[in-house]
Amino acid sequence: MDNNVQQSVVAILSRRPEVVETGPFVIGWDPTTDSRNVSYATPRPGAAVTADDVAALVAAFRAIDRIPRLEYVPGCCPELESLLLAAGFAIEARHTYLACTPATLAPLPVPDGFELIEPSTDEEHHGGLSVQNEAFGGEATATPADVERAARTQRNGGVVLAIRTTTGEYAAAGLASPPGAGLVEVAGIATAERFRRRGLAAALTAELAATAFRRGAQGAWLEAESPVAGRVYERVGFVPSGQRLYIALD
Known part of the structure; x- marks a missing residue:
């Protein structure tokens, strides 16, 4: 599931109004907002990443005047976190993701009124x-x-x-x-x-x-x-x- 979720994030960012690809990363951003939750990057799952790739990613963010920021599934790019921390990045959060299929979905009615x-x-x-x-x-x-x-x-x-x-x-x-x-x-x-x-x-x-x-x-x-x-x-x-x-x- 990790790889599929990470691939779906790549697809989501690739549909942003503006897209920048640098090394193994995809940056999706929107010129109409400076929200950090809209404009961010993610690595392609399984890609090899180097410190030079991270430096190029930061430069790409600076060029579009956005905060260098990533959201991703760590297991899909195990070496990336240490490289980002070494470059001065700070962890904002780790969130659990939950998955559902048609077989597990349990629909609920909208309440009366x-x-x-x-x-x-x-x-x-x-x-x-x-x-x-x-x-x-x-x-x-x-x-x-x-x-x-x-x-x-x-x-x-x-x-x-x-x-x-x-x-x-x-x-x-x-x-x-x-x-x-x-x-x-x-x-x-x-x-x-x-x-x-x-x-x-x-x-x-x-x-x-x-x-x-x-x-x-x-x-x-x-x-x-x-x-x-x-x-x-x-x-x-x-x-x-x-x-x-x-x-x-x-």
Whole structure:
């Protein structure tokens, strides 16, 4: 699973508006945002890496005025972490990733009083994105660039979903990336504070995976930033399967 997940990350970054390939690395970045969570690099699985490759990677990031930063599965490039640390990088986090297949998925219904939608208008995208932005500490109001990124995810074969009340108040949102190596990444799962602990995150996660599977994906993966989040995902069939490393040169 490690190699497939890493290949899917390469595919995700290769679909960014701008892509830079340097040595064994792929940098995917977006000129419309300086978010470190959007613009980052990853190694191709199994590639040999040298200190010179790392130096070239840093130079490539400087050339596009972005923070040198990587997200990757350490087991796919075992020597890389020590090379990055020697170059001055610092570890941000290690997250467990969980994987799901159509056989393990356990769908959950959306609770009464809510409806699930696949946004198709700017207004609908804006509603879901505003929930995500606020939940992750960003501006409460989504920007036109945010809306365009969500619409681009859909155009490229990904899934964007939101949950709102029957009176139109947006309560939760998330997405699944376009498939890469047969897998999609489920990400950005967010629930507005006043609607938490009602099962919305679990139902949304399950439906994102189910929709991706109906459209041809063979598996899905996501990350749990805490044991509590991990238990939510395990409820709908995601199984702890490996580790991912976040590391940057600030």
